[in-house]
Amino acid sequence: MARLYEYQGKQILKEAKVAIPRGEVAATPQEAAKIAEKIGKPVAVKVQIWAGGRGKAGGIKFAEHPLDAQSVAESLLGSEIKALKVEKVLVEEKLDIEKEYYVGVIIDPSMKARCPVIMFSTEGGMDIEAVPQDKIAQMNVDVLRGFRLYDALNLAVQLKVPTKVLPAIGQAIMGLYQTFKNYHCRIAEINPLVLTKDGKIIAGDCRIAIDDSSVFRHPEFGIEVAREAPTPPTELDKIAWWIEEGDLRGTCYIAQMTQEIKGLNYVGYHGLGGGGAILGVDALNREGLKIANYADTSGNPTAAKVYRAAKVIFSQPGIEAYFLGGFMYANQEQWHHAHGIVKALREEMPKRPGFPCVLLLCGNTEEESLKILHEGTKGLPGRIEIYGGDKVYETEFLAKRVRALIMEYRKERGIKEA
Amino acid sequence: MAILLTKDTTVLVQGITGREGSARAAFMKGYGTKVVAGVTPGRGGEEVSGIPVFNTVAEAVKVKGPIDASVTFVPGPGLKDAVFEAVDSGIKFIVSPVERVPLYDILEMVAYTKQKGVQLLGPGSIGIISPGIAAAGWLGGTPEFARRVFVPGSVGVISRSGGQSATVPWALKLAGLGMTTVIPVGTEPVTGTSMAEILPLFEKDPDTKGVAVFGEIGGPHEEEAADCVRRKEFTKPLVIFVAGAWAPEGMRFSHASSIIERGHGSAKSKIESLKEAGVHVVDRPDQIAPTIKRLIESHG
Numbered sequence: 001m002a003r004l005y006e007y008q009g010k011q012i013l014k015e016a017k018v019a020i021p022r023g024e025v026a027a028t029p030q031e032a033a034k035i036a037e038k039i040g041k042p043v044a045v046k047v048q049i050w051a052g053g054r055g056k057a058g059g060i061k062f063a064e065h066p067l068d069a070q071s072v073a074e075s076l077l078g079s080e081i082k083a084l085k086v087e088k089v090l091v092e093e094k095l096d097i098e099k100e101y102y103v104g105v106i107i108d109p110s111m112k113a114r115c116p117v118i119m120f121s122t123e124g125g126m127d128i129e130a131v132p133q134d135k136i137a138q139m140n141v142d143v144l145r146g147f148r149l150y151d152a153l154n155l156a157v158q159l160k161v162p163t164k165v166l167p168a169i170g171q172a173i174m175g176l177y178q179t180f181k182n183y184h185c186r187i188a189e190i191n192p193l194v195l196t197k198d199g200k201i202i203a204g205d206c207r208i209a210i211d212d213s214s215v216f217r218h219p220e221f222g223i224e225v226a227r228e229a230p231t232p233p234t235e236l237d238k239i240a241w242w243i244e245e246g247d248l249r250g251t252c253y254i255a256q257m258t259q260e261i262k263g264l265n266y267v268g269y270h271g272l273g274g275g276g277a278i279l280g281v282d283a284l285n286r287e288g289l290k291i292a293n294y295a296d297t298s299g300n301p302t303a304a305k306v307y308r309a310a311k312v313i314f315s316q317p318g319i320e321a322y323f324l325g326g327f328m329y330a331n332q333e334q335w336h337h338a339h340g341i342v343k344a345l346r347e348e349m350p351k352r353p354g355f356p357c358v359l360l361l362c363g364n365t366e367e368e369s370l371k372i373l374h375e376g377t378k379g380l381p382g383r384i385e386i387y388g389g390d391k392v393y394e395t396e397f398l399a400k401r402v403r404a405l406i407m408e409y410r411k412e413r414g415i416k417e418a
Numbered sequence: 419m420a421i422l423l424t425k426d427t428t429v430l431v432q433g434i435t436g437r438e439g440s441a442r443a444a445f446m447k448g449y450g451t452k453v454v455a456g457v458t459p460g461r462g463g464e465e466v467s468g469i470p471v472f473n474t475v476a477e478a479v480k481v482k483g484p485i486d487a488s489v490t491f492v493p494g495p496g497l498k499d500a501v502f503e504a505v506d507s508g509i510k511f512i513v514s515p516v517e518r519v520p521l522y523d524i525l526e527m528v529a530y531t532k533q534k535g536v537q538l539l540g541p542g543s544i545g546i547i548s549p550g551i552a553a554a555g556w557l558g559g560t561p562e563f564a565r566r567v568f569v570p571g572s573v574g575v576i577s578r579s580g581g582q583s584a585t586v587p588w589a590l591k592l593a594g595l596g597m598t599t600v601i602p603v604g605t606e607p608v609t610g611t612s613m614a615e616i617l618p619l620f621e622k623d624p625d626t627k628g629v630a631v632f633g634e635i636g637g638p639h640e641e642e643a644a645d646c647v648r649r650k651e652f653t654k655p656l657v658i659f660v661a662g663a664w665a666p667e668g669m670r671f672s673h674a675s676s677i678i679e680r681g682h683g684s685a686k687s688k689i690e691s692l693k694e695a696g697v698h699v700v701d702r703p704d705q706i707a708p709t710i711k712r713l714i715e716s717h718g
Contacts, residue, residue, distance in 0.1 A: 107607065109637055111614060114528045114529070115529065143522070143525045143526050186607075211520060212674065213518045214520040251517070273580065273581025274672045275579025275585075275661055276579065276582060277672060278634060278661040278662045279703060281662070281664065282661060282662065285664040285665065285666070294669065296671075328581030328582060329567060329581075329585040329587075329588035329589075330581055330584065331557060331558060331581070362585075363584065363585075392588065393703040395702060395703065396702065
């Protein structure tokens with residue numbers, strides 16, 4: 001899911017009439033000081049990263065005075081929190097908290113639901129997973145009927161929210177649902193929803209992610225890579241996405257597992273088809289190998305797309321092997337893959353003599369495709385092994401082959417096993 | 419016998435003049451499916467592989483009479499309209515081999531099909547095939563490939579993945595087994611048909627002696643299948659493999675449905691739930707075929 005930063009999420013909540021703290025986002029300490037000055041009271045300085053638990057990790061600090069805001073922002077900007085680099089901070093008024101609530105909308109895919117579920121709790125400020133069920137009021141939304149303000153009020157009434165704050169809480173729940181629906185969210189949460197000492201209901205923090213497949217409806221967010229990821233995209237992820245973007249002829253999915261390869265046992269992994277690609281990941285992990293990246297080219301992509309995917313995989317410094325994990329008896333014509341892979345190997349092997357490549361390709365047009373692979377890689381200076389349909393589920397055997405070739409390759413280059 | 423797609427099922431292809439639509443319409447017809455009509459707005463009056471093309475589904479139904487099933491070769495952003503159109507024209511079974519469908523659109527089409535008593539397979543299901551009888555979608559690819567991989571027999575197959583819905587049958591074939599019907603449930607985060615809704619259909623089908631399932635991490639399908647077995651809605655031999663058990667925690671895959679959310683859907687929780695229900699869970703995919711074979715033989 002394409003996750004929004006807190007400051008982006010709060011902006012769209014504001015459109016839906018959910019009150020948010022006064023504040024703005026800053027990229028430099030000077031900007032932070034200016035914003036704090038404008039607010040004119042104690043502020044919170046919050047790192048803008050895609051991770052929960054920022055407070056505990058030292059990513060939320062307070063400043064009583066605008067000048068303090070500058071030094072606080074200076075200490076946070078450029079630092080690393082939860083392995084993510086801090087590029088922006090949100091500077092906003094510090095709230096005087098009387099009580100914290102929770103409100104969230106998720107999608108329940110189970111056959112009994114298959115709909116958005118709205119959850120409200122009187123125990124905000126913590127992970128909703130840790131809240132006992134009797135402190136949560138929830139409702140499955142019939143999307144054909146919609147969600148109404150009285151539904152929101154009833155959720156709050158169920159948990160005996162005081163009448164005085166009920167209308168404001170009802171409005172916040174309603175606003176969150178409208179945001180969820182209008183912005184095609186995969187998840188939308190306000191946690192905590194703060195009741196301040198002066199009786200206002202304000203969204204303290206939020207977590208909002210747009211559904212990957214709906215990102216095209218929201219160019220306003222400038223989301224570069226519309227794909228599920230726990231961290232912002234790497235440079236390679238972006239390149240991989242450009243291969244895919246605007247080309248609907250089959251799928252090319254690549255995600256780097258690590259920013260930088262440190263140590264041995266990393267394999268450049270090229271899977272085929274979601275289910276089959278996972279098989280290779282399992283098998284390599286069982287053999288003590290790690291994937292540098294996850295990839296899946298399937299759905300009948302062109303040879304050009306497959307070639308580009310392979311080139312991206314090869315471009316990762318530190319990989320010790322390339323593994324084409326074609327663990328599927330494919331419906332797609334496999335010669336597109338064969339042609340794309342051959343072109344990539346012909347370019348890459350001369351640069352890395354002896355490099356291990358294990359290629360598994362099975363299914364439709366298999367005979368022709370294996371012939372293309374054999375003939376196209378003949379004489380190349382790599383350790384290239386090619387397998388077909390009789391090995392389609394020989395996950396363990398193939399992972400062991402990858403491992404064995406890596407060992408040979410290391411020995412040849414005088415690299416000692418760790 | 420087969421489930422959902424039988425020799426008498428009449429099929430419509432929405433988006434029949436597109437790249438995939440035209441290729442797979444020819445495949446389905448060549449495989450023996452009763453493909454009676456296709457639809458592409460603005461292309462009415464043409465033919466694709468001898469199949470008449472209409473401008474709308476209603477027009478196709480008016481000319482051809484009631485149609486049982488539709489396959490939607492319509493890009494994700496346009497799928498909701500296609501599904502609503504099919505439902506409003508009285509079609510009772512819709513196969514959607516489309517990925518990257520806006521999630522809220524999926525929720526609406528799932529709600530609408532359910533309200534109207536329509537079975538929606540997918541989105542993200544590449545098709546359904548009843549070997550030797552009929553195919554709807556692009557599972558099977560071409561008549562030649564489909565005939566080579568899918569042989570008639572006694573095993574029902576359910577898969578999360580499209581590719582694996584040909585691979586499991588291939589492995590079954592090598593083990594000397596055939597299939598009644600093969601059904602990939604779809605790779606989108608929410609789908610219209612769950613494993614637990616297919617299993618009771620296989621239970622009622624006298625030709626199906628057992629079911630083989632290729633499962634994956636993420637989503638509720640496998641746990642629901644376990645509940646289905648616990649409720650005795652499925653009592654025949656059942657073998658499941660769950661892919662992703664060795665994946666690093668928090669890893670994301672290319673199937674939108676393979677996302678572990680809020681701690682639910684891990685391989686561990688699925689495997690425990692299935693084993694507890696008495697389902698045969700195998701460790702490696704090459705064990706699927708021999709295990710179901712042994713179970714069917716000993717089950718009698």
